[in-house]
Amino acid sequence: LVGATRGELGQSLWLREIHGREDGPPPALDLAAERRNGDFVRGQIEAGHVLACHDVADGGLLVTLAEMVMAGNVGCVLAAPPSGIRPESFWFAEDQSRYVVAVRDEDAFIASAAAAGVETRILGRSGGDGLTLPSGATISTARLNAVNSAFFPALMDR
Numbered sequence: 001l002v003g004a005t006r007g008e009l010g011q012s013l014w015l016r017e018i019h020g021r022e023d024g025p026p027p028a029l030d031l032a033a034e035r036r037n038g039d040f041v042r043g044q045i046e047a048g049h050v051l052a053c054h055d056v057a058d059g060g061l062l063v064t065l066a067e068m069v070m071a072g073n074v075g076c077v078l079a080a081p082p083s084g085i086r087p088e089s090f091w092f093a094e095d096q097s098r099y100v101v102a103v104r105d106e107d108a109f110i111a112s113a114a115a116a117g118v119e120t121r122i123l124g125r126s127g128g129d130g131l132t133l134p135s136g137a138t139i140s141t142a143r144l145n146a147v148n149s150a151f152f153p154a155l156m157d158r
Contacts, residue, residue: 001061001121002113003037003098007089013059014092027095034097040118041099049104049112056098061123062091064100066131070144072102075128082121102126 009015010024044050052072056064069075081090100123103109113120124132130140 001056001098001100001123002041002118003033003056004095004119005061005085005090005093005098005121006095007085007093008095009089009093012092012094013063014088027093029096036116037097037099037118040113040116041101044101044103044109044112049109050101051104052102054100056094056100058094060092060094061098061100065123066139066144066148068100068102069131069141070148073141074126075130075132075138075141076124076126077128077132078124078134079122080134 006027008025008027011022011026015021015024041050041053045053052068054064054068054071065076065078081087101109106122110120128138130138131144132138
């Protein structure tokens with residue numbers, strides 16, 4: 001993960017869909033962090049160090065990771081969220097200026113990020129046939145694709 005997670009859930013998809021609420025302040029936007037993180041990620045892509053990349057937006061990290069698993073047909077095994085932040089805040093916050101990346105050389109990527117003043121965090125490892133949560137529960141890639149395919153027609157029927 002590139003960028004800081006503060007756990008901002010105000011105006012989030014999670015808050016609306018799970019709790020039926022549309023309140024709280026939206027995530028703060030730090031234009032300097034947006035530029036720094038975006039420039040760093042773009043430079044790493046141009047240098048060939050990034051295998052896959054997705055910005056974190058509606059739905060937060062877990063939605064972003066599910067989208068990446070479906071798009072690449074490669075699973076991932078997630079690590080536990082850091083202590084000091086509620087799991088739902090970590091996985092579903094829509095904090096700005098964040099990117100999920102899969103990289104060739106994790107150590108070199110992290111060192112480059114630190115040198116550029118960019119915050120990073122390891123979310124887990126790629127591989128397998130689904131999205132494996134820190135609890136060990138796995139949602140298969142096929143199931144993710146099936147649910148995703150049914151989502152829009154169901155949404156239009158509301």
